[in-house]
Amino acid sequence: MTSAAGVVVVGGGQAGFSVVSTLRASGYEGPVTVFAAEPHLPYQRPPLSKKAHTEPDGVRVELVPESFYRERDIDLRLGDGVIALDPAARTVLTRAGSRVPYDHLVLATGARNRPLPVPGAELAGVHALRSLDDALTIGRALTTAREVVVIGGGFIGLELAQVARARGARVTVVELTDRLLSRAVSAELEPRLREWHERAGVRILTGTAVHALEGNGRVELVVTTQGILPAGLVVYGIGAVPRDELAREAGLAVRDGVVVDEQLRSVTDPRVSAVGDCARHPHPHADGMVRLESVQNAIDQGALVGRRLAGSPATYESLPWFWSDQGEIKLQIAGLRAPSDEVRLVAGDSADRLAAYAFRADRLVAVETLNWPAEHLAARRLLERRTPVSAAELAGTTLGALARARRAAEVRA
Ligand SMILES: Cc1cc2nc3c(=O)[nH]c(=O)nc-3n(C[C@H](O)[C@H](O)[C@H](O)COP(=O)(O)OP(=O)(O)OC[C@H]3O[C@@H](n4cnc5c(N)ncnc54)[C@H](O)[C@@H]3O)c2cc1C
Structure with a gap:
């Protein structure tokens, strides 16, 4: 899809960046414009809560330098937020007063604190x-x-x-x-x-x-x-709510997030997509619709929409995963657990390592680990491939050991 108005992205965060970088990496040659309400170059948020930051110059969180956008002809409008959408006319109105046309609009507005x-x-x-x-x-x-x-x-x-x-x-x-x-x-x-x-x-x-x-x-x-x-x-920090008011005011379907289909298109208007924290979407790992707040989700959804707009559509089905560093503790989660899942704790080979395996209908669906990155990676590999793992198969062993045993069996076969 290439034409005069091109792609307009609202929101210069993790997901918005992923959309525009993927568009160019996938060969999209039309105009690309990003409206970013904050005055800073698009940056990552995880480091903000893992260390005390006191000097602006000491915080190196921007995703890429400004030259990245210039070299790829991405029009990055820092400090100019979008204040209204007009899906019928296919334009956005910015705080600075510009009315900007689009062929496709991507909402990547993130969430705000409750x-x-x-x-x-x-x-x-x-x-x-x-x-x-x-x-x-x-x-x-x-x-x-x-x-x-x-x-x-x-x-x-x-x-x-x-x-x-x-x-x-x-x-x-x-x-x-x-x-x-x-x-x-x-x-x-x-x-x-x-x-x-x-x-x-x-x-x-x-x-x-x-x-x-x-x-x-x-x-x-x-x-x-x-x-x-x-x-x-x-x-x-008592939770976040999606920034979905632009979509709601423009008449697009919104339900605690902009409601999108499996390709992340608004269910009301296929010329609008939503990605990252602001999107509510169907997911094969969830029962029904979900809204996820994670870097993985923002990057993968942005990339999926970027590739679709460059001509390669696909369904969103990336495995959800997450991490949180709390002092000496590294918590990692792969998959989506439901409250009714059965959970089994397994100790690692050192005192500070622990895993919780969650099973639904006797099938592994999610894994939480403390200070055990190798087990987290093994979980991601198995869950991504949708390889079924039952509670009996995991009795007395770990996912890392199970994956090694399966590989050895494949080599022997
Ligand atoms: C302190 C903190 C720590 C985190 N740590 C982790 C972690 O360890 N691991 C993890 O997986 N996730 C973590 N997250 C979550 C992760 O950062 C988010 O899920 C991710 O940034 C979502 O990307 P996004 O692009 O959807 O939203 P954001 O990155 O929030 O970007 C949205 C951007 O859109 C802008 N915007 C909004 N409305 C408009 C408008 N109308 N016009 C123009 N611009 C607009 C906003 O100003 C914002 O800059 C953390 C989040 C926070 C806040």
């Missing part, structure tokens, strides 16, 4: 982490904060808790549900993860609600159902 719904959330010293600018604000605050309260025991909260510990702060994580990472990690694995955090000096209060934040202009206290906590810095 706001903290308690009194005092607006006090100085209360932050959420999503952008590079947020990371710098929190990093600077960590240079002086002695008492840090993290609200939300999810990935970003736990990563930041360890970053704050490494800076010498006293850290309390306050989590509303009865366990950490309650949506992402199995109940079987969670106690080990919690033990590690507690051993690293993080105080964890689960089943605890925050009622209010108090202070004289700046946060000083966090009022919870388990008592009052002193706080010089509060960071909250």
Whole structure:
């Protein structure tokens, strides 16, 4: 597909970058324009929560240098967000006032943090982490904060808790549900993860609600159902919501994300695609539609749409996988686990290694590992190939060992 108006991408993050880099790598020669609301070159977010960042120049997170876009004739409009779509006229309207036509539009607008719904959330010293600018604000605050309260025991909260510990702060994580990472990690694995955090000096209060934040202009206290906590810095990470309002206002189907088909086209308008955190899509590894917030998903979906627009359509079926570095702990997840799956824990060959295998109808569907990258990779290879693995086959062994045994059997055959 090549014509005068070309491809317009809304959002210069991980997924938007993947679309435009793949378009050019796949030989697409039409105009390519990216509208990026942030003033920064497209960058990766994972490093933002794994280290304290204090100096803009010290944060090397951009995906590629500016020359990459210039050399490939990609028109990158930094700091100019799209404020409205007109699918009938096939144009977008930008904050700077330009009306720009497209042949195909890709929404890659990501997600925003869920706001903290308690009194005092607006006090100085209360932050959420999503952008590079947020990371710098929190990093600077960590240079002086002695008492840090993290609200939300999810990935970003736990990563930041360890970053704050490494800076010498006293850290309390306050989590509303009865366990950490309650949506992402199995109940079987969670106690080990919690033990590690507690051993690293993080105080964890689960089943605890925050009622209010108090202070004289700046946060000083966090009022919870388990008592009052002193706080010089509060960071909250209580989930994200997709940035799907442009699509909704333009009349495209939206249901906690832009609803797309198996090729990631809007189910309302095939000239619009959505990728990354803002897209709700069918997936062979899920029961029904899912919206995934991960780097893998953003990259693979962007690449799929880039290849389709360059002439090679395909169905989205990449295996979902994820990682989170929480101090000394490397948590990795391959596949999608459902709450009703049966989970079995297996210890690795050293004390800090652990895997949780999730089975559905006696078939391995997901694997969570702690500090065991080789087992994570073995899981990805097996799940990607859709090679069935039963609970009986995994009794008393690991995926790495099973994969080696299967390879040896193939060589013998
Ligand atoms: C702190 C943090 C740590 C993370 N760590 C991990 C990790 O360890 N592992 C992992 O797999 N995932 C991690 N993630 C998740 C991962 O970064 C996201 O899933 C991924 O960035 C999604 O890519 P995206 O392009 O969909 O969205 P984003 O990367 O968020 O990019 C969307 C961009 O679109 C822009 N935008 C929005 N609306 C408009 C508009 N109207 N006009 C123009 N631009 C617009 C936004 O400003 C933003 O820059 C982390 C996320 C965060 C916030």
